[in-house]
Amino acid sequence: MKKLILTIVISFSAFCATAQETNKPVINISGHADIYYGFDFNRPFSNERPDFLFNHTRHNEVNLNLGLIQADIDGGFYRGSLGLMVGTYAQYNLAAEQDLLKNVFEAYAGVAIDKERKLWIDAGIFASHIGFESAISSENFTLTRSLLAENSPYFLSGAKITYTPNSKWEFEAGVFNGWQRIQRLSGNTSPALGTRVTHTPTENLTLNWSTFIGNDFPQEDKRMRYFNNLYAQMQLSQKVALILGFDYGSQQEAIESVQAGASRGLEHWYTPIGILRVDFNENWGMAFRGEYYQDQNGVIIEANSPDGFRATGYSINLDRKISQNVLFRIEARQLQNSTPNFLQEGQLVRGNFLLIGSLAITLP
Numbered sequence: 001m002k003k004l005i006l007t008i009v010i011s012f013s014a015f016c017a018t019a020q021e022t023n024k025p026v027i028n029i030s031g032h033a034d035i036y037y038g039f040d041f042n043r044p045f046s047n048e049r050p051d052f053l054f055n056h057t058r059h060n061e062v063n064l065n066l067g068l069i070q071a072d073i074d075g076g077f078y079r080g081s082l083g084l085m086v087g088t089y090a091q092y093n094l095a096a097e098q099d100l101l102k103n104v105f106e107a108y109a110g111v112a113i114d115k116e117r118k119l120w121i122d123a124g125i126f127a128s129h130i131g132f133e134s135a136i137s138s139e140n141f142t143l144t145r146s147l148l149a150e151n152s153p154y155f156l157s158g159a160k161i162t163y164t165p166n167s168k169w170e171f172e173a174g175v176f177n178g179w180q181r182i183q184r185l186s187g188n189t190s191p192a193l194g195t196r197v198t199h200t201p202t203e204n205l206t207l208n209w210s211t212f213i214g215n216d217f218p219q220e221d222k223r224m225r226y227f228n229n230l231y232a233q234m235q236l237s238q239k240v241a242l243i244l245g246f247d248y249g250s251q252q253e254a255i256e257s258v259q260a261g262a263s264r265g266l267e268h269w270y271t272p273i274g275i276l277r278v279d280f281n282e283n284w285g286m287a288f289r290g291e292y293y294q295d296q297n298g299v300i301i302e303a304n305s306p307d308g309f310r311a312t313g314y315s316i317n318l319d320r321k322i323s324q325n326v327l328f329r330i331e332a333r334q335l336q337n338s339t340p341n342f343l344q345e346g347q348l349v350r351g352n353f354l355l356i357g358s359l360a361i362t363l364p
Contacts, residue, residue: 025075038356042344054093080109128153129196143331147293153180172196187218204235267297310338
């Protein structure tokens with residue numbers, strides 16, 4: 001009996017030691033800094049670029065768009081992340097949040113609820129499931145962000161469930177505090193919902209459909225918003241890649257704008273985009289972007305023109321990878337509205353031209 005007990009104790013101790021070794025979490029510390037200088041040829045008096053842009057927002061000054069330090073933990077059946085940031089991206093994009101939250105890039109924890117770790121629940125503040133562009137500039141095809149990305153959520157707060165049955169499919173559904181909000185708007189008691197379906201039939205093609213449904217106003221002026229984001233990312237050859245995207249959204253009219261006895265209609269906005277990326281070699285590359293954004297009712301972008309925001313955009317950027325962790329980029333970008341909308345020397349003009357350079361450092 002003593003021998004049996006001793007054998008069980010030794011076996012259990014060995015199991016515990018193996019489990020501890022297996023479950024030892026992996027912690028990864030990373031950082032990112034994006035320093036830029038941009039010259040807006042409309043020469044804004046305030047040195048602030050148009051208010052529908054949230055990245056690289058300062059004119060004629062060297063500034064920090066995003067300085068980020070992040071810790072990610074992977075414990076096998078649990079995971080988490082904490083990212084803290086500074087820069088003009090945080091200043092402008094989180095202006096509506098409490099002071100203590102304005103420098104939070106990510107802060108979430110998650111657990112796997114199946115043995116194969118295909119089903120996860122995460123809660124906290126995390127990157128949005130919408131779109132193909134990140135707040136980290138070096139991860140994107142272009143230096144500046146598209147109108148599509150700047151005017152849809154970069155981050156969300158709440159809880160989500162993610163299911164990855166295999167390498168070709170991934171599904172996500174979540175409950176959130178609002179349209180790019182950490183703290184829910186005062187007077188709003190309506191949770192928002194979102195979904196994502198990502199299909200990767202081959203290693204050279206990714207298809208994505210993301211949605212958002214919710215109210216981003218106080219309850220007395222409740223306006224339901226319905227939003228769809230679709231994109232395809234294709235690796236056409238070893239050196240050429242293409243992204244095609246399309247956003248379409250609609251929102252209920254404001255109550256006060258509806259005549260007595262009439263039903264509330266929907267106001268719509270949409271934006272198509274295409275970005276072609278060419279890598280000449282491992283150190284040099286460039287990208288061409290064409291985009292259009294129409295929001296005649298000012299649902300997302302409040303225009304200076306009575307005809308609303310109807311802008312066409314073009315850009316070209318040249319990239320030089322100085323080392324594995326350092327990327328230098330320059331970009332020329334033109335935005336052209338159908339009617340005068342951009343301010344220049346106190347007057348409304350149709351166009352806005354930007355020339356910008358950036359040095360991005362990513363560690364490790």
